[in-house]
Amino acid sequence: MSEHLREKLNILADAAKYDVSCSSSGSDRKNTNKGVGNGHSSGICHTYTEDGRCVSLLKILLTNHCIFDCAYCVSRKSNDIERAAFTVDEVVELTMNFYRRNYIEGLFLSSGIFKNADFTMERLLRVVKKLRLEENYNGYIHLKTIPGASDELIKEAGLYADRMSINLEMPTESGLKLLAPEKTHGEVIRSLDFVQNQVVQFKDEKKLIKSVPKFVPAGQSTQMVIGATPETDKDIMYTADRFYKSFALRRVYYSGYIPISNDTRMPVLGTQPPLLRENRLYQTDWLMRFYGFNVRELLNDANPHLDIDIDPKLSWALRNLQHFPIDINTADYRMILRVPGIGVGSANKIVQARKFGKLHIYQLKNIGISYNRAKHFIKCADTPFQLKDYQATQIKGFILAESNSKYLKTDNNQLILF
Amino acid sequence: MIYVFDGSLEGLLTAVFEYFERKPKTVLLQTEKVFQPDAFTESLKIVNNRAKADRVWNGLQKRLDKQWRRRFYCAYLSELPEIFNSLFQFSNYIFNHPAGAEKNFGNEHVLAIAQIATKVEREKHRMEAFIRFQHTADGMFYCGIDPDFNVLPLIVKHFKDRYADQQWIIYDLKRRYGLFYDLLSVTEITIELNAKNLKQPTVQQLNGTEEMYANLWKDYFKSTNIESRKNTKLHVQHVPKRYWKYLTEKQLS
């Protein structure tokens, strides 16, 4: 049994790894029934892949058999690969045994589509029900919504899953049409919308009646593949912005396309995945969600692409030098957040500390800001008087000279932020 | 003036009490271990006193919010010799200033405590992530660790809440004590066993399916890797090498 299971796990984990989401955050599910497991609000990465991505969940497909033929997917029908399928019990056993050893935060279950959408969704549902109802399992469950599955099945699944997701795949409808003629954004939107409405409805009811169960407490997420089709960064981030706003998404993931076939519609085999671009998109995403930036400030018709050599926060600051330098000892918190080299934690410390007296350079350094970067944009108690104003290109030159190697290496990914 | 204490929290808090009794001009707090008597500096040996310590703690509790009390405790658990003095000076500073003084990150002790506490919390979080239980033949889930800081007290709740239906032991090999959960409550234990077995139980001591699941996990870890994205530098940044010994997925098959 063990050899057989090993083989299946290898195939079905391998096929699932291109979905980059591995977050286990946002669930506060409690271990109330003296069972096993609970949610951890900020999530836990139990290990990291050799490319530095978080491994938090057992991420597998129930099967890689699929009736569709999406060009960007390894499991597509026309691809000549080994196929396998787990039984419901196998997935449950693996999850429980990994969880009990503290290998994982939970399960991320997805699947190729066999027979039809409902048939597939129904199997997924059986796994989560067994975990929750028979094994008393309260750990994290991320479940893929199968496009086109019926509302009843999706609704029932939402009672057991912590997070549900359905991927946009390509940033624009036309990109999707090109590579996956059977799919549409409309279908994805319909599912996101349905789940979101249920979330709201359950929350409302819970306000009135305490015993109403939780519905997808960690919310929904989606993923876009980057670089398979010719969208601009502006296209990508405007789509992300729209989906964040319309469906209260917790996360949008950007996955640099890794060539898997010689299909002439896409980058050929051996092309390097666009990792630096992916990193810049994540940085932009963070600026939108945590730094109070509007996507239009970062990307617009004049700047449809993010700079490759500098991060989007620095790009914005250099394009808007009229706002700088700001005085650290008086400026608004929101402006401090916009200074390159100052993160959310440092900005908070600064506004607290300055109540006790004007801050000096050594204090800013101790607080942990990246002073060499920030110094071009700020003044504090002992900032030396400066005769001439530098131009944006000069400042960029200084900063790049100092951080040369770090910013031009192409091996960054989402986890190195500002 | 040097105050010398035994390294316990009670001792540290008692020292603060003694300071306010005497109010010497400048004073440094050191542990017995580090203290080097010299002819020119006076010293005072702190005698632990529960009642005095409690009074100081209650005073701090009134002045500091939950987050700061936690920082104070975490910094203490770092067991770093310099931090004991910072905690001592910080307490004096808090009692000598109006409410809210702890927000002054321009003060070196405030900042030191906040920063060390962050490090301790990071290691606590890492332990929650990197502990790998092995299922033993008698049904126990066991793991031995040797963290830089004394984080066991901080991780009790997490493991107790999460693994409520299995017995487990987490053993600090460096500090020679552990936590044992018996399905009802967690107790502190010390085990007299040869050190090698504590680090890695022998095959006979393990459950029959342990090896299979460890191998499945190693396989899984390998298959999550995407060759064309390989980035060892980033990998090591997230999983510093000193933790690799804990990780099942980093052991050779």
Ligand code: SF4
């Ligand atoms: S439907 Fe999903 S699994 Fe099937 S080919 Fe398309 S992306 Fe791959």
